[in-house]
Amino acid sequence: MTIPFLSLKEQTAALKPEVMKALEAVVDSQGFANGPPVAQFEKELASFLGCKEVVCVNSGTTSLHGALICAGVGAGDDVLTVSHTWISTVWAISYANARPVFVDLDPATCGMDPRDLEKKLTPKTKAILPVHLYGVPVDLDPILDFAKKKGLPVIEDCAQSIGATYKGKQTGSFGLVNATSFYPGKNLGAWGEGGACMTDDAEVAARLRRLRDHAQQGRHHHTELGFNWRMDGFQGAVLSVKLKHLQAWNDRRRAIAAKYLAGMKGLPGVRVLEAQEGSSPIWHIYPLFHEKRDAFRAELEKHGVQSGVHYPKPVHLQPAYAHLGLGEGALPVSEQLARTEISLPMFPELTDAQADAVVEAVRAVAKTLA
Numbered sequence: 001m002t003i004p005f006l007s008l009k010e011q012t013a014a015l016k017p018e019v020m021k022a023l024e025a026v027v028d029s030q031g032f033a034n035g036p037p038v039a040q041f042e043k044e045l046a047s048f049l050g051c052k053e054v055v056c057v058n059s060g061t062t063s064l065h066g067a068l069i070c071a072g073v074g075a076g077d078d079v080l081t082v083s084h085t086w087i088s089t090v091w092a093i094s095y096a097n098a099r100p101v102f103v104d105l106d107p108a109t110c111g112m113d114p115r116d117l118e119k120k121l122t123p124k125t126k127a128i129l130p131v132h133l134y135g136v137p138v139d140l141d142p143i144l145d146f147a148k149k150k151g152l153p154v155i156e157d158c159a160q161s162i163g164a165t166y167k168g169k170q171t172g173s174f175g176l177v178n179a180t181s182f183y184p185g186k187n188l189g190a191w192g193e194g195g196a197c198m199t200d201d202a203e204v205a206a207r208l209r210r211l212r213d214h215a216q217q218g219r220h221h222h223t224e225l226g227f228n229w230r231m232d233g234f235q236g237a238v239l240s241v242k243l244k245h246l247q248a249w250n251d252r253r254r255a256i257a258a259k260y261l262a263g264m265k266g267l268p269g270v271r272v273l274e275a276q277e278g279s280s281p282i283w284h285i286y287p288l289f290h291e292k293r294d295a296f297r298a299e300l301e302k303h304g305v306q307s308g309v310h311y312p313k314p315v316h317l318q319p320a321y322a323h324l325g326l327g328e329g330a331l332p333v334s335e336q337l338a339r340t341e342i343s344l345p346m347f348p349e350l351t352d353a354q355a356d357a358v359v360e361a362v363r364a365v366a367k368t369l370a
């Protein structure tokens, strides 16, 4: 039997009765667009994360765009970010008419390497946008220190890290305004599209609430260029149901990751990530790194283990960003991670027996390819 890289089937079936009831309530109240179910979920998520305001929008990409606008990023500005990420992180910078400037990664976290910040700073730098990739918190303290010294706002991309903590605080509660995604495959996934911004700044939150609804202040009074970024009421209702389970789901991911680490650490040619001191990842993705990535994946498949790759080509090497003029070798760590990463099966409903079988397969394949 094949072990899938990701399955939403079991969780969806288990939640169906409760979610269907919640969806029916939305139908009965006609709160279809940005209605009371969304406002209710915003309060619940803010309380979970320990931040003052959550503003829901219609995707994670949108939330990043909104966060950048509220951080004051605009035409002619540079934003320090990373290249080994889902491309939306970088799209959002382009949507804000700014230029992405890529900082290389720390292999220990797969996140922004604070040691590369000074080198990449330009006179036009306006903000710093790190990504908690794979649900592993970036080493934020040195980034926040650097940002403070330079007077720059930080925006955390938490699309893969809801519930992960850094030094006892939730990711998404450090930057001026932070962003996340509720894409169905995420650890807190909607039954459709969705995203949110998190902030402690009341003015930023108020601006985001206007921006997402055509920049209206009151009715038919538009204060700036606005958007239709409203979240479906249905998604607010689904997410309220799912949020109640998030802690348990994240803990289950941590337990699977602990099994993987114990069974795979030190295997020849294999590198796996470990939580850094003071950080508690939620392992949206559990990555393994091997120089013979494609052969490794093919062998895993023969053992009945599916895998993924996140992400095979860094953004600076994508045709869409060729105009930046960055070739191979510009970001050595990012490029190496992109060349060697394998995403192992990871979702809360993965059974212990399946996780053990993944470990056995990885051990066998590592030996074969050594």
Ligand SMILES: Cc1ncc(COP(=O)(O)O)c(C=O)c1O
Residues within 6 Å of the ligand: 059, 060, 061, 062, 085, 086, 088, 089, 131, 133, 157, 159, 160, 180, 181, 182, 183, 194, 195
């Ligand atoms: C790191 C990262 N940033 C941004 C996004 C964009 O989110 P969405 O797909 O909801 O637009 C995603 C998810 O796809 C992501 O993984």
